[in-house]
Amino acid sequence: MRYLWTEDTGAGLHFWILVNQLFFDNELVVEGKGSNQGLLDAVLDLDVKDDDKYYVAFDYVVDNQDIRNKYRILKSITDKSEGKIVILDMICFEYLILAFDKLVEWTGTGKTDKIKIREEVLAAVENHRINLSKIDDKKTLQYIAGFKRYSTERVMKSLVGEFTQNEKWSVKGPLMGECWYKDCCVSEHSDSLRCGKPEDEGGDEKMRMLIRSEKVQDVISKVIAAE
Structure with missing residues (x-):
């Protein structure tokens, strides 16, 4: 399975659901994790199966120190995932x-x-x-x-x-x-x-x-x- 995880809820999550429907023909499993911390926690708890791949839409801006710290942790995890977890190049x-x-x-x-x-x-x-x-x-x-x-x-x-x-x-x-x-x-x-x-x-x-x-x-x- 291929998953797309976003920190967004509401309209932001709805946007990704529509992207999945209209562009990817519902091939992705789209899930909102509620916040950037919720998204990071979900990745930290992840047990990746052989056929799974995760795309992470993490809102990343460099002028917010808290977000920079979370991004560093997220990137350290993805760097060790052998391509199973991919961070999307996202501002917000x-x-x-x-x-x-x-x-x-x-x-x-x-x-x-x-x-x-x-x-x-x-x-x-x-x-x-x-x-x-x-x-x-x-x-x-x-x-x-x-x-x-x-x-x-x-x-x-x-x-x-x-x-x-x-x-x-x-x-x-x-x-x-x-x-x-x-x-x-x-x-x-x-x-x-x-x-x-x-x-x-x-x-x-x-x-x-x-x-x-x-x-x-x-x-x-x-x-x-x-x-």
Whole structure:
């Protein structure tokens, strides 16, 4: 059996279930472990059988010392697993959404300031962190400075929330917002929320476009290579 383990719950776990359904034809056993510690504990307790392989989607950012410590332990285990346990090259689920090239168009956000900040942040991502030295835009630096406890992952989650406030596009709840994976009317407007209109793609096709995006493909490339 081939397993994909994630620390995510809710929408993040739902994303991986949809990836499994629409891209891997349900060949993987997808399980959420609740937290990065839960994921690490599951790997530590693992008794790998001969035909099993485990893909570990561990959220890794280098500007969080606790995560760096857990990652070192995880990597030491995988290095001894003879290829049976594979760490996916992952920053966090929210980064995959933030980097999706259709995000602004589909969600229909009118927040021009946040669109600019998103562009600046994405351009500054390298080696599992936001390289602040690559950002010159004052508003972007002020936005990042507003975090009491700064980390790349916190910035990613906050920015994604700015673009997905409409519940139909939300990535915060128990499931991804229905407009990511269902046929739905996405051109409705309310007083406070706007929603863009994808180019008439059906639900499955929208999700497949997200899965085929560059950053998602980078993460799942090791799973694809093993097929």
